[in-house]
Amino acid sequence: MTSQQLNKINSLSERMLMWVLLSCTFDTLLLAGFAHEGLINGRIAVLYGALSLFFNGVYYVLIKSGFNRRFKDPSMTFLQLMTAALMQVGFLVIAPEVGYLFLINLFAVYAFGMLRLTAGWYLASWLLGALALSIPFHLVGVEIAFPITGHITKILVYLSFILTLGRCMVIANMLGNIRRGLADKNQELSIAMKHVQELATRDALTNTKNRRSLEELLAVEQNRFQRSGSPFCIAILDLDGFKGVNDSFGHAVGDEVLKAFVQIVHSQMRLSDHFARYGGDEFVLVLTDTTVANGMTPLQRICDETAQYDWNQFGEGCGVTASIGVTNYRAGETIDIAFQRADAAMYAAKAAGRNQIVASDEPGYVTSATQAIARAARA
Numbered sequence: 001m002t003s004q005q006l007n008k009i010n011s012l013s014e015r016m017l018m019w020v021l022l023s024c025t026f027d028t029l030l031l032a033g034f035a036h037e038g039l040i041n042g043r044i045a046v047l048y049g050a051l052s053l054f055f056n057g058v059y060y061v062l063i064k065s066g067f068n069r070r071f072k073d074p075s076m077t078f079l080q081l082m083t084a085a086l087m088q089v090g091f092l093v094i095a096p097e098v099g100y101l102f103l104i105n106l107f108a109v110y111a112f113g114m115l116r117l118t119a120g121w122y123l124a125s126w127l128l129g130a131l132a133l134s135i136p137f138h139l140v141g142v143e144i145a146f147p148i149t150g151h152i153t154k155i156l157v158y159l160s161f162i163l164t165l166g167r168c169m170v171i172a173n174m175l176g177n178i179r180r181g182l183a184d185k186n187q188e189l190s191i192a193m194k195h196v197q198e199l200a201t202r203d204a205l206t207n208t209k210n211r212r213s214l215e216e217l218l219a220v221e222q223n224r225f226q227r228s229g230s231p232f233c234i235a236i237l238d239l240d241g242f243k244g245v246n247d248s249f250g251h252a253v254g255d256e257v258l259k260a261f262v263q264i265v266h267s268q269m270r271l272s273d274h275f276a277r278y279g280g281d282e283f284v285l286v287l288t289d290t291t292v293a294n295g296m297t298p299l300q301r302i303c304d305e306t307a308q309y310d311w312n313q314f315g316e317g318c319g320v321t322a323s324i325g326v327t328n329y330r331a332g333e334t335i336d337i338a339f340q341r342a343d344a345a346m347y348a349a350k351a352a353g354r355n356q357i358v359a360s361d362e363p364g365y366v367t368s369a370t371q372a373i374a375r376a377a378r379a
């Protein structure tokens with residue numbers, strides 16, 4: 001148990017002791033009232049008050065001195081419960097004329113136990129309580145009374161019931177606090193879990209999805225394709241000349257370039273697409289519900305935006321472009337095979353002079369460079 005947990009237990013135990021002491025004080029006053037009415041000897045009220053003070057004092061000293069930390073249950077709930085229960089049974093024997101009071105007190109005593117006792121300890125305390133109660137009920141043969149003998153005793157009995165209900169309210173409030181604490185802890189835990197999940201699926205530098213998350217998303221898209229035939233294509237985007245940026249301007253500038261590139265892609269992609277950092281200066285864009293034929297337009301925009309971006313803001317002469325390889329996912333193949341095709345296409349784009357798109361094997365979309373040449377020839 002951590003010292004923070006122990007401190008919490010101690011503060012709860014101290015609060016409980018205060019309530020128990022207050023409760024015992026009321027009982028002592030009620031007993032004094034019954035003594036005044038001649039139902040019991042006045043010394044019984046004094047003894048009840050003195051024993052309450054003594055036992056609560058002992059537990060207070062144990063808690064304050066830290067001695068309770070040596071126990072398996074530092075709250076000492078079982079010990080306190082048994083002390084209180086046996087005290088009630090003892091007084092039931094010596095003052096059966098007001099025996100109802102000690103019997104209803106047992107409810108409050110056992111209810112306090114609910115705050116901390118495990119089922120096993122609760123069962124043990126119940127069995128011990130039952131055993132102890134057998135003494136006044138069976139062996140001693142005392143007359144346990146409900147002492148309404150006049151107007152005053154009626155008020156005293158009424159007060160004792162009201163006070164018992166009050167004790168139940170205090171216990172309900174403590175249980176409510178425990179429940180609220182648990183609910184708060186649960187919420188904190190689920191927020192922390194969400195955060196951990198975010199960290200596990202996000203790239204820390206660029207805040208895009210990471211490779212692990214990409215693999216999961218690709219598996220989802222593959223399933224969707226198999227179920228509904230919804231097409232998707234995989235594009236691998238690799239920066240050109242990024243090593244040069246790092247070498248000339250430093251790693252920190254390189255990081256800024258990566259983040260800016262992510263912004264460019266985010267500004268051009270659809271919300272339903274998936275974008276992830278694969279590693280280093282290599283990224284993957286999964287275009288959902290899209291074939292390469294349709295995907296070429298946003299990819300071309302990314303290529304163009306990257307080439308036209310004001311990289312000089314990071315340093316005079318700083319600049320990168322993007323080479324992109326893209327392929328359709330084909331029925332029945334593994335993601336790995338599609339990935340290899342996209343990778344080969346990306347290397348083809350590099351080999352063809354960088355800053356362009358190569359579609360793996362789509363007729364009519366060999367490279368964006370050939371499209372540009374065709375456009376120029378038409379013009």
Ligand SMILES: Nc1nc2c(ncn2[C@@H]2O[C@H](COP(=O)(O)OP(=O)(O)OP(=O)(O)O)[C@@H](O)[C@H]2O)c(=O)[nH]1
Nearest residue numbers: 238239240241242243244246251252254255280281
């Ligand atoms: N600043 C920064 N650099 C990184 C990070 N991860 C990898 N790199 C660097 O990125 C560079 C990637 O190398 P290359 O892909 O060969 O560089 P390139 O100049 O773009 O080469 P081509 O792709 O052939 O155009 C290496 O120098 C890595 O050290 C990162 O998180 N931050």
